[in-house]
Amino acid sequence: MSAAALAASATKPAAAAAVAKAKNALDAHVRDVVQWHFSPATGSPFWLEWAKQAGWNPAKEVKGFSDLLRFPNFNDEWLRDEQPERFVPKAYANKPYMIFETGGTTGMPKQRVSWTDHLHDYSEFSDTLDDKYFPKKAHWLMAGPTGPRRLRLAIEHLANVRGGSAYHLDLDPRWVKRLIGKGDYAQAEAYKEHVVDQAITILRNRKNIHSLFTTPKILEAMAERTSLVGLGIKGVFCGGTSMTPQVVRFLAEEVLEGKALFVPTYGNTLMGLACSRPLSAKEGWSVIYHAPQPRATLRVVDPADSTKDVAYGAWGRVELTTLTKEFFMPRLLERDEAMRREPIVRWPWDGVADVRPFGASSGKIIEGVY
Amino acid sequence: MTTTTTIHIPAIRLGVPYKSVDQLTTTGATVSQVNSGLIRRDLLGISKATEELAAIPTPRLLAICKKAGELFLQGTVPVGDDDRDQTPQDYVRAVSASCGLPHALVRNNMGKIALVLTDMVTILKGLTRGLDPAIIDAGMGVQQGVPVSFYRTTDSLGVVLPSNSPGVNSLWIPSIALKVPVVLKPGRDDPWTPYRIIQSLYAAGCPRSALSFYPTSHEGAHALLAIAGRSQLFGDASITKRYAGDPRVELHGPGYSKVLIGADQAENWQKVIDVLVASVAANGGRSCVNASCIVTHAHGKEIAAALAERLAAIVPRDADDSKAGLAGFANPAMAESISETIDKALKEPGAEDVTARFRTGPRLIQHQGRTFLQPTVVHCGSFDHPLANREFLFPYCSVVEVPQDQMLSKIGPSLVVSAIGTDPAWRRKLLDSSLIHRLNLGPMATSHVHWDQPHEGNLFEFLYRRRAVQTAG
Structure with a gap:
């Protein structure tokens, strides 16, 4: 899609009819997915047993998205404690599955099963990218977390559906978290340098790499070493952490020199990929994400009562619902907060803006004088 | 400050004002908050600022400090991104409102800072034990009949400031006279004092690039401390413990x-x-x-x-x-x-x-x-x-x-x-x-300061190292 077409559809408020149409589509999708996961012929052992104990039948009683409020907030510890096969829908019982993990620090990580969700998500995402900045048939450098995350395969798929290939490097974020956790900042810095070394080496020695996936920190560190634009980078797709509007502006204006396109996304192994509206100084470099509805939804809810949405323009906690036939996860409270924003023409459902860690605005009492 | 709209205090990047998208509200002002990557990126290019400052003879820098001290104490200097006039009384009121100090104590602190600036000759004598400033200018010379040479250990002095009391700013000021650019992270509640000192130094003729001002988060502070060759860090034990034993960082924690x-x-x-x-x-x-x-x-x-x-x-x-x-x-x-x-x-x-x-x-x-x-x-x-x-x-x-x-x-x-x-x-x-x-x-208050004595470390010894020097024939 061209930048002009994207901009045209991504700044105008959505008409009420479009919002209603999207809501109806979501309700229909919710009915399908809930019936799938809670019907004995197709559903997963985990959800079928859950329904027995809950004493109600979601397959019959859920008529639309608002009925999902009858579910409690999803306890993501289940993804650590339960065997992954407990989440396998009966309809997929004979299909080998992939197991993807969330970030994790120490101990047992959280896991989810997947077959093609990640491919769907990234194919859809590819359609939102501007070919000028993410050229077709060009190669990608994937300078992000690897290992048991779906990102490793997803970026490769993204490069492939756009006609290119992806170069990779080794990056274990759990090791970095462990180093920081024990206060070994020097080693954490050394590890970052090791990652940047790998990335710059590939960019300098391989041709036709114009697209980059990375995290904001690695992106900054790479650009402290050299001009990424000078090495041929035209577009950067970034994810993995929250970014303030100032960080976004800095990355766009200075790190990418106002020449390469910066595309932030919000997502994780459990959700898929929420795209951002085009960034601009006019919008104060605010990053506003829209979930890949109807496959996933994002609500901004009252932290004290997650059944209630906050008002538009107000801050609240982010609640994620994943709604695919491979994976059903209702009402997970993310460890993030965001501002609720209005639907727009391109995405006629709520957006979440300026995502930051939940509780980031609370202060700290300091003792002593200096 | 005659206008009633809120002042916006920008960051200053190697002398250039910068209005950030992220802003924090303190009493009487909004303050630009910069990200850590921006600080790192700027500091990678600070050597030019060092060269510019080092090229100025020390007597001229002492004169700049003296003039700046007079301006800081008595002058009207610009404040905010629209360069509003700030009188000394405006400054006193602003600091008092945001930090809680009564006007009388703010004035005392003002006097202390002004004294350091105006009497920089004495301060340098105390720090260098009477070294002839010409030796710093030339890089070498003769002191008490012995050839000596001193070189800078850093291109910048990073300073992570508290909001307790404006007077702590007096600790970094000699760095300018010692030809080392200063990169400041102000305390959350007191952007006013370092900003006014900077503006006073600019008005007195100090090169703009010698002073940077980065209101930022803890992460930004850590970035500053990681890149600056030498730093002063004010903070409680939870902040300073990370740098315990780091010879590049002078810690100013609780005094006890x-x-x-x-x-x-x-x-x-x-x-x-x-x-x-x-x-x-x-x-x-x-x-x-x-x-x-x-x-x-x-x-x-x-x-x-x-x-x-x-x-x-x-x-x-x-x-x-x-x-x-x-x-x-x-x-x-x-x-x-x-x-x-x-x-x-x-x-x-x-x-x-x-x-x-x-x-x-x-x-x-x-x-x-x-x-x-x-x-x-x-x-x-x-x-x-x-x-x-x-x-x-x-x-x-x-x-x-x-x-x-x-x-x-x-x-x-x-x-x-x-x-x-x-x-x-x-x-x-x-x-x-x-x-x-x-x-x-003897019976002397702990708060009593003789300015010819170093306080919490010797800034000259922190920023300079003596090398052996021998000249043939």
Whole structure:
């Protein structure tokens, strides 16, 4: 899609009819997915047993998205404690599955099963990218977390559906978290340098790499070493952490020199990929994400009562619902907060803006004088 | 400042103002908050600023400092991204509103900062032990008949500032005269002081690139400390512990300053009560050089009672009251937390809040809509009590009786010790102690500063290193 077409559809408020149409589509999708996961012929052992104990039948009683409020907030510890096969829908019982993990620090990580969700998500995402900045048939450098995350395969798929290939490097974020956790900042810095070394080496020695996936920190560190634009980078797709509007502006204006396109996304192994509206100084470099509805939804809810949405323009906690036939996860409270924003023409459902860690605005009492 | 709209204080990137998208509101202003990557990126290019500053002869830099000191104290300088006029009185009001210090104490701090700027000649003499500035300009020379050479150890001095008290800014100012650009992270509640010093230096002719100003988060502060070759870090133990043992970073944590009253002077304690009051309460008790503990060989209870009675007379007053000696808290929750901490520790046997007998009202008190902590003296039965060696952001001190010969084994690291006693053997032991950063011998308040003496490290020795130099023939 061209930048002009994207901009045209991504700044105008959505008409009420479009919002209603999207809501109806979501309700229909919710009915399908809930019936799938809670019907004995197709559903997963985990959800079928859950329904027995809950004493109600979601397959019959859920008529639309608002009925999902009858579910409690999803306890993501289940993804650590339960065997992954407990989440396998009966309809997929004979299909080998992939197991993807969330970030994790120490101990047992959280896991989810997947077959093609990640491919769907990234194919859809590819359609939102501007070919000028993410050229077709060009190669990608994937300078992000690897290992048991779906990102490793997803970026490769993204490069492939756009006609290119992806170069990779080794990056274990759990090791970095462990180093920081024990206060070994020097080693954490050394590890970052090791990652940047790998990335710059590939960019300098391989041709036709114009697209980059990375995290904001690695992106900054790479650009402290050299001009990424000078090495041929035209577009950067970034994810993995929250970014303030100032960080976004800095990355766009200075790190990418106002020449390469910066595309932030919000997502994780459990959700898929929420795209951002085009960034601009006019919008104060605010990053506003829209979930890949109807496959996933994002609500901004009252932290004290997650059944209630906050008002538009107000801050609240982010609640994620994943709604695919491979994976059903209702009402997970993310460890993030965001501002609720209005639907727009391109995405006629709520957006979440300026995502930051939940509780980031609370202060700290300091003792002593200096 | 005649206009009523809120001032916006921009960051300053190597001399160039920068309005960030992320902004923080403090009393009377919004302040641009920059991200850590921006600081790192700027500092990678700071060597040009160093070259520009180093090219200026020291006598010229001393003249710039002198002029800047006059402007800082008495002049009208620009403030904010629209360069509004800020008079000294505007500045005093702004700092008072955001930090809680009464006007009288802000003015005292102003005087201290201005003195450092205007009397930089004396400051440099103290720091360099009388080195001829021409030697710094030339890189080498002859001192007392010996060839010497000094070189800079860094292209910049990073400074992570607190909001306790404006006076701490006096510690970094000599860096400009020593030809090392300064990169400042202001405290959250006091962007005003470093900004006014910077503007005064600019107006006096200092190269703009020599001064950077980066309001930022903890992450930004860590980025600054990681990149700057030398830094001063003000903060509590949770912040400073990461840099313990890092020779590039000069730590300014809690001072735990003390007055020690030796065996031969304990009987005369009434004669030094003024020294004790000044040590505890000067500058609203907000400085690391304020005493937080009186250690006495004898008469602990009497000293605690007399000191408490005197300190109880220091009560909350209006910010513009010339007699005001207590600072309010910009964040009332902090005052509540401190008071709760003290009350909780008082439940442990062996300590008494002696001030409670003398003061009017509770420790935590409201006055004219502001929150105050009234001075507090706690008598502790032993140094092991949890309140014996604590430091808080208001006039607080413990009084503990310890035999003179055991004092050094009890006091722990102490930024300033005023030792009142004439026993030569004891004085000698104090002089030999590595626990004491600054030693005042005799009845002198811990807060008393001679500017020809280094304070918390010697900035010249921090920024310069001597090398061997030999010239053929």
